[in-house]
Amino acid sequence: MRRHPFVFGYVASSAFLGVLFGARIDFDMALYAGAFFAAAAAIGSFIAAWRPGLEAPAPQLWLMTVAGNPAVLAAVLIVMQTPMCMDGTSSARCAFNLLAWTYLPIAVVAPLIGIAWRWWKER
Numbered sequence: 001m002r003r004h005p006f007v008f009g010y011v012a013s014s015a016f017l018g019v020l021f022g023a024r025i026d027f028d029m030a031l032y033a034g035a036f037f038a039a040a041a042a043i044g045s046f047i048a049a050w051r052p053g054l055e056a057p058a059p060q061l062w063l064m065t066v067a068g069n070p071a072v073l074a075a076v077l078i079v080m081q082t083p084m085c086m087d088g089t090s091s092a093r094c095a096f097n098l099l100a101w102t103y104l105p106i107a108v109v110a111p112l113i114g115i116a117w118r119w120w121k122e123r
Contacts, residue, residue, distance in 0.1 A: 004054045007045045009117025014041035014110040041110060044069035058115045065111040072107045075100035
């Protein structure tokens with residue numbers, strides 16, 4: 001089975017960004033975050049392959065991979081459930097909120113890297 005350039009770029013960039021994200025804390029967290037981000041990207045890629053397809057136009061593919069990523073959905077739910085963390089208070093519940101806010105930009109950028117890799121390989 002041939003690896004699609006988008007899937008390779010998306011999963012690899014998610015794993016790399018996850019390692020960078022986790023390395024801010026410690027080595028073990030870098031490994032866990034890299035594996036978690038790559039697994040979430042693989043699920044998002046599977047959903048995008050089903051609908052609209054991996055050869056879809058870039059905006060549709062990006063939207064479906066972000067919306068189909070289960071970690072993005074969990075992060076959005078965490079942010080919505082803890083609005084009191086926005087005022088600067090610190091509690092155990094706000095730690096998950098901080099992780100969710102940190103993950104969301106990574107989840108938005110990684111599919112763009114996959115789309116750029118697809119474009120580069122098809123040139």
